[in-house]
Amino acid sequence: MELYLVTDEAACLGRDLFWVVEEAVKGGVTMVQLREKSLDTRAFVERAKRLKELLKPYQVPLIINDRVDVVLASDADGVHIGQSDMPYETVRALLPPGKIIGLSAETPEHVVEAEQWDLAYLALSPLYATPSKTDHAEPWGLTGLHWVRANSRHPLVVIGGLNQQNTTEAIENGANGIAVISAICSAESPRTAAAQLKNRIQAGQAKTV
């Protein structure tokens, strides 16, 4: 989840979502989340199955936002849950072995609670304010990121307002990866944008060792 693409068809500037995802993967995206907030269940499952097939040759995992049933129906690699979604224990009990779970943390209490769980990553929700999610929590900012880094054993993903200008600082300050919608979906070239973000992640990693 070093460079994590979260999909949003509305952010793709009228371009085909599957084209955007494949271009982004060719540019270096390492994880993809299918996030559908208004699609009906049948269409959601069809989209998930098609994305899973698309991503298979690239060996890029597919994560489904919110919906464990869609994970099961599409054989996706895992689910992302937030603080209003199905609770962690229920999700873990429903998923077969090998499926992964990512969780959003909006507060220090969420970070501490998550220490007992088996997570692929913990997402700081959000790092910065963003118009891409209108109901997001209070941003963590870099001070919050420092606190989470010191208090969590999980790989950390930051989401919300990440772009070419602030990716390196996020990695330097303790993030293991970044998750984005607009920086890739709304870029003129999703492939180039992904490659540039990857370079900025690597620049941040080089400064932390």
Ligand SMILES: Cc1ncc(COP(=O)(O)OP(=O)(O)O)c(N)n1
């Ligand atoms: C990687 C990642 N981080 C955070 C979120 C937000 O999850 P949630 O708070 O459940 O909000 P919705 O995305 O469901 O609106 C995410 N999806 N992915």
Ligand SMILES: Cc1nc(C(=O)O)sc1CCOP(=O)(O)O
């Ligand atoms: C899907 C999502 N979750 C968030 C959270 O705070 O949990 S912010 C967000 C949208 C991120 O979009 P962009 O990269 O365009 O800022």
Ligand SMILES: [Mg+2]
């Ligand atoms: Mg959710």
